[in-house]
Amino acid sequence: MIPVCHLTDLPAGESVRIDTAPPIAVFNADGEIYAIDDTCTHQDASLADGWLEGCLVECPLHAASFDLRTGMPTCLPARRAVRTHPVTVEDGMIYVHHAAEEGTAA
Amino acid sequence: MRTVTVVGASLAGLYAARALRSQGFEGRLVIVGDERHRPYDRPPLSKDFLKGETGQDHLALADAEEIAELDAEWVLGTRATGLADEGRSVLLAGGRSLDTDGVVIATGATPRRLPGPELSGVHTLRTLDDAQALRADLAGGPVRVVVIGGGFIGAEVASSCAALGHDVTIVEAAPLPLLPQLGEEMAEICATLHGDHGVTLTTGTGVATLHGGPAGRVTGVELADGRLLPADTVVVGIGVRPNTDWLADSGLALADGVVTDAGCVTALPHVVAVGDVARVDGSRTEHWTSATEQAAVAAHNLLAGATLKAHRPVPYFWSDQYGVRIQFAGRRLPTDTVRILEGSPDDRTFLAAYERAGRTTAVLALNRPRPFMKQRRELMRATQPVAS
Ligand SMILES: Cc1cc2nc3c(=O)[nH]c(=O)nc-3n(C[C@H](O)[C@H](O)[C@H](O)COP(=O)(O)OP(=O)(O)OC[C@H]3O[C@@H](n4cnc5c(N)ncnc54)[C@H](O)[C@@H]3O)c2cc1C
Ligand code: FES
Numbered sequence: 001m002i003p004v005c006h007l008t009d010l011p012a013g014e015s016v017r018i019d020t021a022p023p024i025a026v027f028n029a030d031g032e033i034y035a036i037d038d039t040c041t042h043q044d045a046s047l048a049d050g051w052l053e054g055c056l057v058e059c060p061l062h063a064a065s066f067d068l069r070t071g072m073p074t075c076l077p078a079r080r081a082v083r084t085h086p087v088t089v090e091d092g093m094i095y096v097h098h099a100a101e102e103g104t105a106a
Numbered sequence: 107m108r109t110v111t112v113v114g115a116s117l118a119g120l121y122a123a124r125a126l127r128s129q130g131f132e133g134r135l136v137i138v139g140d141e142r143h144r145p146y147d148r149p150p151l152s153k154d155f156l157k158g159e160t161g162q163d164h165l166a167l168a169d170a171e172e173i174a175e176l177d178a179e180w181v182l183g184t185r186a187t188g189l190a191d192e193g194r195s196v197l198l199a200g201g202r203s204l205d206t207d208g209v210v211i212a213t214g215a216t217p218r219r220l221p222g223p224e225l226s227g228v229h230t231l232r233t234l235d236d237a238q239a240l241r242a243d244l245a246g247g248p249v250r251v252v253v254i255g256g257g258f259i260g261a262e263v264a265s266s267c268a269a270l271g272h273d274v275t276i277v278e279a280a281p282l283p284l285l286p287q288l289g290e291e292m293a294e295i296c297a298t299l300h301g302d303h304g305v306t307l308t309t310g311t312g313v314a315t316l317h318g319g320p321a322g323r324v325t326g327v328e329l330a331d332g333r334l335l336p337a338d339t340v341v342v343g344i345g346v347r348p349n350t351d352w353l354a355d356s357g358l359a360l361a362d363g364v365v366t367d368a369g370c371v372t373a374l375p376h377v378v379a380v381g382d383v384a385r386v387d388g389s390r391t392e393h394w395t396s397a398t399e400q401a402a403v404a405a406h407n408l409l410a411g412a413t414l415k416a417h418r419p420v421p422y423f424w425s426d427q428y429g430v431r432i433q434f435a436g437r438r439l440p441t442d443t444v445r446i447l448e449g450s451p452d453d454r455t456f457l458a459a460y461e462r463a464g465r466t467t468a469v470l471a472l473n474r475p476r477p478f479m480k481q482r483r484e485l486m487r488a489t490q491p492v493a494s
Contacts, residue, residue: 043150049475051483060475061424062395076124076398079169 004094007033015057017048024085024096027068029055034068035085035096042078107207107376107409108133111196112178113186114212114349115139117147118381118397120167122210123176125405135178136204138196140185143234144173149394151237152262153426157269158241165234186213189356193377208408211353211364211372211379212401215346215392220254225316227324228340231259240341248272249338252327254313256283256297258425260343264305265427267341274305275335277327279312287434291444292458292470295451296432302454303428308335316340346392348383363390369413370404376411378404386417393423420485430454431475435482436468447481449474457481 004010004018004026015027023038025048034055038046045061052058056074058065064078071081086097110126112119115137123137139145146165154160168176181198188197189209196204217230229240240263244251248271253264256278267274276283282293300307308329317326317334327335348363358372359365363385370378370386381397384390396419403417422435442460449456455473459466459481466485471478 044154045475049479051479058479060479076121077167079172 001088002096002098004035004096007089007092007094010094013052015048015050015052017046018096020098023048024098025050025057026087026094026096027052027057029068033087033089033094035087036066036068036071037082037085039082040064040066040078041073041080041082047082107131107411109136109204109206110134110208110210110408111136111138111204111206112210112212113138113196113352114210114214114381114383115141115180115182116145116212116214116381117167117394118214118383118401119210119212120145121398121401122212122378122380122405123178125402126210126409127176129405129409131405131409133207135176136181136206137178138181138184138186138198138204140183140199141233141235142183144168144180144182146234148232151234152231152259152266155237156241156244156263156266162234186352189353189358189377193356193358193372193374207376209377210404210408211377211383212381213349213352213383215348215382217342217346218344220313220316220342220344222316223318224322225318225324225340226322227338228316228342230342231263232346240339243339244270244272250336251275251339251341252277252335252337253341253343254327255343255345256280256300256307256309257287257343257345258284258423260341261296261300261427262425263341263343264300265303268303268305268428272339275337276300276305276307277311277313277329277335278307278309281310283307283309288470289438289440289442289444289460295472296427299428299430299454346382348385348390350383361385367413368416368418369407370400370417371407371413376408378408380404391421393421395419395422418489420482420489422482430472433471433475433478433482434468435478436460436466436485438468442467444470448477 010028012028018024025038026035040059049060050057055068056065065074071084083099085099088095145167185199217232251267251272251274253260253276256276264274284293312330314328314330319325350360364379365385366379368387380400382392403415406415407413425432438460442462444460447457457474457477458470460468469481
């Protein structure tokens, strides 16, 4: 379980990268918090730097788009899913449960 | 339309083929390419692939499953030599020809070469085979590399060679590299990246000739002012020319590219052109993103038999050099002024806007992907929407 930040520090539409190995991107998509692997599955770009619209994040390099709920790419050039990670909020603090640790890696 | 033939089996050709299928084309799809490889991605060739950080398997633009789904006939390792019968027949090397109802021209571009006899150790970089040859040449330990041309590919090659431990000099004939693309102030900042990483940049002097040894291998680069730069390996990155030679007798208008309207359609409604070979609505771009965007528009218009969609993009490209990601979007004129919006050139991380009469015309970022994306979006919103 990895503490991320206070919920109040991640307003809707914002994202933050946590320097795990590999790094994880955490998003506030209109009030819902999602966590996915930060590195685009196409080439080398950080999805936390991407463009968030609804439940989709668009990669800042070549505009592949990923569904934050499933990690699935919704368009080219990405063809593989990013891993998603469970998120909980306790006492106003956001925690990511690293999928690999929990044995749920996709 | 029963048969569509795509000529050029790379980024633009593959994306056009995909777009044809996803837009409902169920007929016969033939893809002709003169390289023997299935479509692969070129940008990594000067970046991670050259550094040995990415292998060939990571370059593929489509995996076996996607190739199967495309349900196309691949004619690889075969050059198209002509387009005859008003675009109804694609002539192939060896004398065969393919009857077709529609044609997608996606033959890209080829690096310009220096005049003079061929010497070993002198490279251009466009194809996987080029990249492998250059990699092999650099694999024997530190050597003296001279890169001729300081444009994006030259700069990336210099950066990758420096990262591999080679002694690198860039020769740029203009007063600054990237001057036409970025303007003086920003070109100057980008040029400092080379010095930051121990690469020598020589500007304002062109190349007079290459020197070779008795074994026919390059030994040095002689500049127009008489200086001689010793070299074990030379990479020539002085631009490309569109691959239109095969279309000389086609009747299509050729002017530094295949001339099309804003919908990528030539004077023949069943012949479209996309990617680096296409002069769309008066301009030819050599960027990855334009190639993919044009493919979708061209497929639509080809199937419709008329220009129903136009490609009016905000041109965008990126370049990775020395661990710095450079991103540019928009159309700037030499008279536009430039302003730093955030960050600092001294730290090699900033966002800058080009402006004309109070309006932003283009944006440039070094290592600022997130605010760049916002600005790029605004530019896209500000330009007229794509007609449909
Ligand atoms: C080393 C390198 C780095 C790059 N880096 C970047 C970058 O960082 N950012 C960016 O935006 N862009 C970059 N680009 C540019 C980008 O790769 C091109 O814009 C893109 O490849 C254009 O695709 P295309 O399909 O139009 O042409 P191409 O990729 O050139 O493909 C054309 C294909 O057609 C084949 N062909 C040619 N003539 C014939 C014929 N007569 N018959 C059959 N086949 C033929 C060619 O062999 C080739 O396979 C880079 C390019 C290179 C070479
Ligand atoms: S790196 Fe994300 S789309 Fe290419």
